Amino acid sequence: MKRVALSLIASAIALSLAGCNGDDGAMGAQGPKGEQGTAGQDGVNGQNGQNGQNGQNGQDGKDGSNGANGAGLIRIATVPAGAEVTGLFLNDAGDLFFNVQHPADSNTQTESFNKRPYNTGTVGVLTGVNFNQLPRNIVSTPVPASTAEQQIVMSAVGQYQILGQTGDTFAELGDKGLAGGLGVHYGINTKQEIIKNDNPDFNGFISTGENSGYLFTNWEAYPGGVSRLKMSKNTQGKWSIEEAMMVNFDLVHGTAANCFGSVSPWGTPLTSEEWIVDSAVDTTTNPEWNNPDDHNTDEMEALMAPAFPNPYRYGYIAEIKSPTATAPEAVKHFTIGRYEHENAVVMPDKRTVYSSQDDTGGVLFKFVADQPEDLSSGTLYASKLKQDAGLTDPAVTGFDIEWIKLASGTNVNIEAWIAEYDNITTADYVAGKTSYISMADVQAWADGKATYPTEAEGGSPVTAGKPMDNRVAFLESRQAARLKGATAEWRKLEGLAINHNRALEAVTGQDVVPGEIVEKAYMYIGISDIDNTMIDGKGDMQLSSRVKDCGGVYRAHIDTNYNLTRIEPVVMGGTYRSTLSGAERCDVNQLSQPDNVIVMQDGRIIIGEDGFQGNNTLWLYDPKAK
Template identity: 70%
Template sequence: MSNRILETFKLSAIALSLVVGLSACEGDDGATGPAGPTGAQGQTGADGQAGADGSDGMNGENGQSASVLTRLATVPTGAEVTGAFLTDEGDLFFNVQHPSDANSLTESVNDKAYNKGTVGVLRGVNFNNLPKTIVSSPVPVTEQERQVVVSALGEYQIIGQTNDTFAELGDKGLAGGLGVHYGIVSGDKIIENNAPDFNGYVSTGDGEGYLFTNWESYPGGVSRLKIEKDTQGSWSVTEAMMVDFDSVAGTAANCFGSVSPWGTPLSSEEWIVNSSVNSTTNASWNNPADTGTDNMEALTAPDFPNPYRYGYTVEITEATSATPTPVKHYTLGRYEHENSTVMPDRRTVYSSQDDTGGVLFKFVADAAEDLSAGTLYGAKLTQDAGSSEPATTGFDVTWVELASSNNATIEAWIAEYDGIDTSDYVEGKTSYMSLADVQAWADGDATYPSEADGGSPVTAGQPMDDRAAFIESRQAAKMKGATAEWRKLEGISINHDRALEAVGGVESIAEEDVTEAYLYMGIADIDNTLIDNEGDIQLSSRVKDCGGVYRAKLEANYDLARIEPVVMGGTYRSSLTGALRCDVEQLSQPDNVIVMRDGRIIIGEDGFQENNTLWMYDPK
């Protein structure tokens, strides 16, 4: 019997039983019959049509990759890391500044003790072609490690040390000694400088060029070493000299610097113009009872030094000639210059003031590659509302125009103070520009105030001019509304090729498409005027003396409109002493920074650690 007939029969029987059951109103139900066998399963039907695809879900937020600090090297006991400079060929120079005199141990590479100021390079490695991940060099543990340079890559080669004469070079040596300074008039030795700072390399061909090094002291100076690299990456000196600054009355405390896009070193005078936020040039400078002039009188004896001749950016022109020529650019302003960095437009220059209550300055030259004339600006900062944590708080930036002028005009103003000496000193007054003078300029007065009204004797009652902007630049900027609250605003840096591609639209980095570039700034201390709950900057004191690094995106025309933190030191532990105050695995008073071609940054420390570190940081 077919399944269909069987199913029909079963349904008929059921229907008949229902009829019978319903007709017997009072009868008992019959017993349930046994269940029949289960029928075979029927064939599976065809699949139905697939439904339409649903709409895509929303993308999740991008995650943040961890930023990495890598310890590239440590320097010997007592020293700070200075002079980091990366060449186009990938050579990384840096210095060991004022190491401990007690360091006596040596290593096989140099066989020299690190107890003098030392200029050197990490040989055998191309820093323009590094892997993404590098194993950090160790925190020094043994006495041997504490007294030498320990590096994660390459070998540190000493190029020169304080007082080296390079006698083997004959008349191309340096009889006076590397880093040694002499009086302009007397010719007497003033100081054997133990503090090499900035390095700037000017190439003259593959594997050869001139290495310029700042020697930071009072007075200061710059050395120039002609150096060559062999096929194994080792460097040798073929010529040595100290640059002659007699034509500009010498220099004071040559600190960090840069090399301009047209190949001239820019050396910075970080001479203490005046450490007081609320003052102009120290009124006691020519006080006969207090004649300490930071050794500057030894440069110009028997003349008394004019303080307005120091505190500028000095360009070394004709850098590769037999007689390099220094030019002081008064146009960039007078203050404690840490360094000045020129943008790829060859006109815009950013400069940092390394002091308490300092200003971030901008200068725009009238013509490219000519810093002798232009306009000076000071940065006005607006802190993020409701935020004070250093690691997350940024600032919007606007620029306050100070004045326009040129070197010749400013030098003529400076010369008016040349004849002042101790005989001109009057108790309670100043022989130089006064706060009243600067305020009158800021207020737009037609004339300088009289002496009775607080003016200085040089300008009293005279028609107003713009000298205040260029020889008392911090007070001028502050009175015009710029923010004068930075504390130890140290080195500032860009990578020229990254900036040129991102802003100038010129493809320079073959390895990537660069759409954004940044100017980086080292801040040694997040302290004092940054955390005093006054003015434009009001940060917390958590980081304090451990410091940090900020950056500012380069906008159209190389403008800066926003400054933000990149990496901060750890929490400052004031209850502890010595190196323990800042975490050895984090930043400890970053000094100068340089930007690599791949966007990573190199940071030199001047901190509490027994062995300061040269760090590499990946902001990506």
């Protein structure tokens, strides 16, 4: 501040008053005001005060998707006790089909809509809701609490309608019914019933009109099969069955363990044989198949009786051609390889096919057809993975992909090789040897040898000493891939899924998806168990055991030529609690052994569980929540 000096007169008066103690005299007249004194210098600024303490962080806002655990998960439905969720399929009209596989036969509860208990394999659909127009504010259905809730299908939206159950004959349809029963399989030559299948799996809907079509369903057993239901929907969204049949596979020697599947871009169902190939990761292939003392294959032997089955006739992707014809034609595509197929997905180019092997030590395969819409000829590849450096936790660890070419082939040529094993029987079995392709054969092929090894060198009696060919790549695909350097370490590599329109728009730039510009598209992959060969500290996959049997879902980016270049985690189950038992090992509000997935038009994904929860869940997950 500026200081003002006192005038001289004021100073004199002040001094005289301060210097004596006498009586004050009378005040004189006020003198004239003195001149303004010279301004003083500015004072120095004071030091800044200390900063106040930061306030506490506010709480995170709730996830906009209203998920059960704040991670974008919505519990769309639960299935009855003992069952897993299978057969996920979403058609263009927004109908969501899914099945109740092998529910407990002790379930007795019914509800007013179906009036039937869920105590056997069940094929069904959610009615009264269009999943292609599903809002994002859906609230999860509760975890079943009462015994009654635990024995039925509970859903957050819609009403589950039973379309058919194991053994249903649809007698009310007369000659359009199914005399033998839904999911019942017979011997090709004996025509005798072998098994009544309790395991409906894949569903694929082929539309014939706005509210009508054919529903194809896989029945997973040994032997397996596919049913076809002709259906129509009324104005209230309820379906009626008009015709029922089991597809005839006799001309392709029957099928084995039809698991998941897909519908090709040209409208044909692709059913997957999850045939147990018995090709362990590092041991001799098919050593016991024709052992007369091995009774694990009795049901497959009954399929072909009195002939003995050739194992190389099973383990493929089969295409059901002319699906709406009176008698659909089935063709097995040996070109896509032989292994435990979970399902195959065809890209919008109608040539590129990805297929998963559901086993311990499995491989992710790719097939590229020579011509669009024709899977009978092309080239088979296997994936080689490179794990992200310095990462092991499944929730954050991804893999780069390299594709290794195995071989090119045609169905015709491969079947000629298969036929060479048709006449092998139990009489040809020799303990300690194999009547089929041996590991020495596979190694010789991988090493580029000119001829197959002799029997003395460990070769098969069928090919011993003969010129080398590519049968190994197509008939023992996992071993061929492994010895060529591919990654054979997946554990329970389950369903693969894309949204055709999203993939097409992302790759071509065409305006296909209404109201959204899709610049990146992905193939989603369900993994039931992240354990065994994925966490053993060996090879290309060296993940931690934190998630283990709770599993998770991955995605793979679809490149400009429909090639997959990288796999990364999307949503994982919670921490696996090995000290607990039963359903408690995985959090009921998070994934527990996801099996199959489908991708909605808006990019959300639907996930079905094959876990050990009291009631497995059908989840809806929004990747945008990540």
